Amino acid sequence: MIMRNRFDTQLxxxxxxxxAMGELCQIAIEKATxxxxxxxxxxxxxxxxxxxxxxxxENNIERLCMKILxxxxxxxxxxxxxxAALKMITDMERIxxxxxxxxxxVLSSRDDRPIDIERIGDMATAASKxxxxxxxxxxxxxxxxxRQVMGAxxxxxxxxxxxxxxxxxxxxxVHEHDGMKILDLIMVTKYLERIADHATxxxxxxxxxxxxxxxxxxxxxxx
Numbered sequence: 001m002i003m004r005n006r007f008d009t010q011l012x013x014x015x016x017x018x019x020a021m022g023e024l025c026q027i028a029i030e031k032a033t034x035x036x037x038x039x040x041x042x043x044x045x046x047x048x049x050x051x052x053x054x055x056x057x058e059n060n061i062e063r064l065c066m067k068i069l070x071x072x073x074x075x076x077x078x079x080x081x082x083x084a085a086l087k088m089i090t091d092m093e094r095i096x097x098x099x100x101x102x103x104x105x106v107l108s109s110r111d112d113r114p115i116d117i118e119r120i121g122d123m124a125t126a127a128s129k130x131x132x133x134x135x136x137x138x139x140x141x142x143x144x145x146x147r148q149v150m151g152a153x154x155x156x157x158x159x160x161x162x163x164x165x166x167x168x169x170x171x172x173x174v175h176e177h178d179g180m181k182i183l184d185l186i187m188v189t190k191y192l193e194r195i196a197d198h199a200t201x202x203x204x205x206x207x208x209x210x211x212x213x214x215x216x217x218x219x220x221x222x223x
Contacts, residue, residue: 095131
């Protein structure tokens with residue numbers, strides 16, 4: 001009983017740390033969106049620090065997972081839960097990297113004029129919600145929420161295609177200086193699309209932790 005209580009305490013800590021890491025990712029996405037919208041180089045610099053925080057959280061959670069594996073030797077669903085957490089933090093670390101990449105676009109740009117990016121803002125909001133919901137699905141063991149995140153990826157992909165087509169049209173109709181700004185925005189939408197993909201990956205690992213089946217598993221009959 002004592003060992004199980006200790007195990008449950010460690011799992012609770014894992015949930016708390018994953019939630020905190022997810023929140024750091026959401027904050028980074030919001031900062032990246034504001035930085036590109038306002039041409040805010042100081043905010044872009046903050047993203048480098050945010051990326052370091054996310055990397056540090058990844059290391060802390062990885063150490064906690066290894067401690068649980070060594071001390072508790074979990075099996076079945078508990079083992080899947082720890083394994084899924086280790087996969088999830090890799091995707092969250094990549095989300096941090098991609099917000100940092102957006103910050104680097106802002107820092108390298110010679111044009112710091114504010115721009116109207118409402119649709120890109122919508123895309124960023126949707127991707128951020130996917131990150132939040134995927135982590136909450138893990139913490140609350142909510143399979144339906146995880147599958148909603150997977151479905152939301154199609155919506156973000158549709159936004160991505162729509163926005164990129166619109167931006168591509170503008171490239172040939174604006175001044176060269178503005179054209180470079182539009183090319184930067186095209187890259188930003190690609191990073192946001194990848195963030196949504198990572199949130200989907202997290203949701204797929206949540207599904208695995210609950211059901212024991214992962215999307216990439218081969219069919220049961222081996223075919």
